[in-house]
Amino acid sequence: MxxxxxxxxILEGAVLTLKVAGASLMVSVVLGLVGAAFKMAPSKPLVLLxxxxxxxxxxxxxxxxxxxxxxxxxxxxxxxxxxxGWPAPEIDSFFAGVMTIGxxxxxxxxxxFRGAIMAIPKGQMEAGRAxxxxxLRVFFRITAPQMVRFALPSFSNNWLxxxxxxxxxxxxxxxxxxxxxxxxxSITQEPFTVYAVVGAIFLxxxxxxxxxxxxxxxxxxxxxxxxxx
Amino acid sequence: MIDVQFMLDKLPAFLGGGDGQPVFxxxxxxxxxxxxxxxxxxxxxxxxVPLGLxxxxxxxxxxGAVWLYTYVFRGTPLLVQLFIIYYGxxxxxxxxxxxxxxxxxxxxxxxxxxxxxxxxxxxTEIIAxxxxxxxxxxxxxxxAMGMSKGLMMRRIxxxxxxxxxxxxxxxxxxxxMQSTSVAGLVTLADLTGVARRVFSDSYLPxxxxxxxxxxxxxxxxxxxxxxxxxxxxxxxxxxxxxH
Numbered sequence: 001m002x003x004x005x006x007x008x009x010i011l012e013g014a015v016l017t018l019k020v021a022g023a024s025l026m027v028s029v030v031l032g033l034v035g036a037a038f039k040m041a042p043s044k045p046l047v048l049l050x051x052x053x054x055x056x057x058x059x060x061x062x063x064x065x066x067x068x069x070x071x072x073x074x075x076x077x078x079x080x081x082x083x084x085g086w087p088a089p090e091i092d093s094f095f096a097g098v099m100t101i102g103x104x105x106x107x108x109x110x111x112x113f114r115g116a117i118m119a120i121p122k123g124q125m126e127a128g129r130a131x132x133x134x135x136l137r138v139f140f141r142i143t144a145p146q147m148v149r150f151a152l153p154s155f156s157n158n159w160l161x162x163x164x165x166x167x168x169x170x171x172x173x174x175x176x177x178x179x180x181x182x183x184x185x186s187i188t189q190e191p192f193t194v195y196a197v198v199g200a201i202f203l204x205x206x207x208x209x210x211x212x213x214x215x216x217x218x219x220x221x222x223x224x225x226x227x228x229x
Numbered sequence: 230m231i232d233v234q235f236m237l238d239k240l241p242a243f244l245g246g247g248d249g250q251p252v253f254x255x256x257x258x259x260x261x262x263x264x265x266x267x268x269x270x271x272x273x274x275x276x277x278v279p280l281g282l283x284x285x286x287x288x289x290x291x292x293g294a295v296w297l298y299t300y301v302f303r304g305t306p307l308l309v310q311l312f313i314i315y316y317g318x319x320x321x322x323x324x325x326x327x328x329x330x331x332x333x334x335x336x337x338x339x340x341x342x343x344x345x346x347x348x349x350x351x352x353t354e355i356i357a358x359x360x361x362x363x364x365x366x367x368x369x370x371x372x373a374m375g376m377s378k379g380l381m382m383r384r385i386x387x388x389x390x391x392x393x394x395x396x397x398x399x400x401x402x403x404x405x406m407q408s409t410s411v412a413g414l415v416t417l418a419d420l421t422g423v424a425r426r427v428f429s430d431s432y433l434p435x436x437x438x439x440x441x442x443x444x445x446x447x448x449x450x451x452x453x454x455x456x457x458x459x460x461x462x463x464x465x466x467x468x469x470x471x472h
Contacts, residue, residue: 059449060442061407063414064421068442071434160304167306171414178308185316192317199305199313206304 003193006184010194013180014201020097020176021166021205025159027102032109039114050110057107062165069100070172097169101162108158116151117143149220156213160206167202177201236436239427243420243440257418259444265337265409265419269344270402276349278391281356282382295353302350308411310347315339315415336415348405355397359390392463399456403449410445420444 003010038050057065073096078088120143128138170179181198185191245260246252256264284295302310318324318333332338363386371381413421420441427437461468 056446059446061410061421061445063410064424064438064442064445067421067425067428068434068438071428072438075434164306167308168411181312190320192313192320195309195313195317199301199309202306202309203301203304 003184003190003197004188006180006188006194007197010177010180010184010197010201013175013177014198014205016094016175017166017169017177018205020094020101020169020174021163023098024101024105024166025162027098028105028109028158028162031102031106032113035106035110036113036117039110040117054107054110057104058111062101062104063168063171065104066097066100066168066172069103070096093169093172093174097166097172097174100172101165101169104165105158105162108161109155112151112154112158113147115154116147116149119150120146149217149224152213152217152220156210156217159209159213163205163209164202231435231439232433235431235433236440239437239440242423242427243444258420258423261412261417261422262406262409262419262444262448265340265344265412265417266402266406269341269348269409270405272341272345273348273352273405276345277352277356278387280349280353281360281390282387284353284357285360299350299354302347303354307343307347307408308414311340311343311411311415314343336412336417340409340412340415340417344405344409347408348401351401351404352394352398355394355401356390358397359394360386362393363390393467395456395460395464399453399460402456403452406448406452407445 035050035053038046039054041047041050070093074091077091081088124142124146125138128142129135133141166176167178170176170182173179177198181194185194188194241250241252243258244252245255245257253260280295280298283291284299286292314333315336318339324330324333367385367389368381371385376384409419410421412419413423413425416422418426424437424441428434431437
């Protein structure tokens with residue numbers, strides 16, 4: 001029996017890892033869009049704020065961010081509750097992990113989306129405005145559909161890095177694939193097999209995502225000629 | 230809120246000094262982070278240049294083997310690779326009984342092996358990509374001058390590919406510098422490891438982790454700046470015209 005019956009437990013952990021990754025991706029996309037909008041806003045403080053966010057977050061390792069935010073925010077909440085005389089709430093580690101990873105990758109997404117929006121000729125957005133569309137309608141009808149094509153290569157890269165980063169969430173107590181592997185490792189005494197299986201799971205996730213994203217890139221580049229030498 | 234005095238008191242620990250000892254007296258903290266980074270980047274680059282050449286080889290088996298290596302190492306988290314080497318190798322009795330076991334049980338050696346193999350995989354793909362991007366005219370000219378394949382690689386293809394690889398490589402170096410933080414998860418006291426120790430002693434989260442974050446941020450800026458200088462020096466011919 002492979003891994004003395006621990007395979008199902010590891011696979012369950014892998015499902016949780018995927019859920020964390022997927023949910024963090026959504027958070028990061030929202031933050032990335034907001035960040036990109038701020039970066040291109042006509043107001044100086046907003047630009048600076050977005051600049052600060054994307055620079056500082058990308059300059060510090062994800063592991064340090066996770067430790068800082070998880071333990072730091074928890075302490076802040078505990079202190080705030082203590083001063084109000086409330087019982088301290090237990091922070092859900094799934095929620096904490098998703099928020100932390102989303103926050104980190106939102107900074108990378110900010111750069112991705114900003115680059116993609118800048119790649120669209122400005123005249124198109126101006127034309128939309130000239131037709132009387134509101135800014136939101138211009139975004140959803142003109143900017144967003146074309147942005148996808150320019151954003152996809154860098155978005156794919158971010159997603160692959162994000163998936164690999166989720167391997168770190170067990171340090172904040174999440175019952176993910178690495179956490180399960182740790183338990184299985186101690187009991188089965190087969191650490192190599194356990195981590196090889198975990199590695200294979202990650203490889204499968206990155207391979208499938210890579211294929212899907214390549215296919216999407218092709219779809220969104222229909223009608224665009226590739227330059228050939 | 231944040232105890233600045235506590236941060237200052239603990240600063241020597243991040244610079245590799247113990248209690249009552251002068252800073253930099255132990256290779257912990259910043260020194261260990263830079264040491265792990267420097268050694269693994271050096272060996273990684275030494276591996277990546279020949280592997281990059283093999284990756285563009287016309288021989289399917291040679292380029293396929295290198296592809297498999299970069300595919301596996303780029304498709305899995307560094308933490309898993311580190312754990313496979315650090316925890317995993319002990320599963321095999323042959324490893325435990327060999328002379329190498331004295332080294333392979335050290336977290337330090339395992340971290341360097343894992344980091345080296347990881348950065349070598351990414352760097353191989355960067356270099357291979359730039360070799361493929363070599364302008365056909367340069368290769369044609371080298372052939373017309375009667376250069377042998379080896380001489381052409383050594384004098385024309387590799388030097389120009391390495392130069393053009395600089396911008397992508399600078400990203401890889403910064404990424405790798407940040408990735409060394411996982412060393413703190415296998416008992417090593419690098420910047421992150423020291424921060425975790427200070428945290429578990431004091432239960433103050435902000436002070437140690439913010440200090441570590443500041444160090445990493447400063448290192449990131451330093452490397453970005455150094456690579457800008459390097460690009461100005463070696464990629465001047467690709468810079469946009471100034472007039």
